[in-house]
Amino acid sequence: MRTRTTAALITAGLLALTACTDDDTAAKPSAPPSLTAEQRASALAAAGLPQTTPEQEAAFVAALDAIDTDIAHGKADKAASRGRSQCQTIHENPDDTAKQIEFAGKRFTSPTHPEGRTPDIAKKINSAAHEHLCPDF
Incomplete structure (x- = not known):
């Protein structure tokens, strides 16, 4: 549970940093960045959740x-x-x-x-x- 919470907090922090910019002309992401299949598998494994078919x-x-x-x-x-x-x-x-x-x-x-x-x-x-x-x- 701690791993899942930590992963969620890290993701939220990264999204917050992405949204902070001094340049108002910079494009703001409309959706969170997608994880690669490898990143998703790694996050699931760290949380103890299997990636199932x-x-x-x-x-x-x-x-x-x-x-x-x-x-x-x-x-x-x-x-x-x-x-x-x-x-x-x-x-x-x-x-x-x-x-x-x-x-x-x-x-x-x-x-x-x-x-x-x-x-x-x-x-x-x-x-x-x-x-x-x-x-x-």
Whole structure:
């Protein structure tokens, strides 16, 4: 979380410096500068978030559906986003499987499971995220 906050503050600072100029005729950027693919990948990795492909995300959602279709409950994009967040938990707590499972249980709620998932299901979700979205963590 600190890394993501730091990255956001650095980006905001750079944008503020870009906007400050003594020359009123200078063109002001209308949008923040784009990151290169390498910069984006580096920023994501530093924050513990994997850069995933649509194929990886589809495989992850399929793995969730194989566990229980209610986990993704028809919202593949939301499930993939939660999976990337789970990867961040794995990255930040590589030696604490209990914490990883705890977060997976709390993170993957649904209308029929607003309280989250059982430890057994959460363990399977954690494994699916690790296998399909962030195998390098």
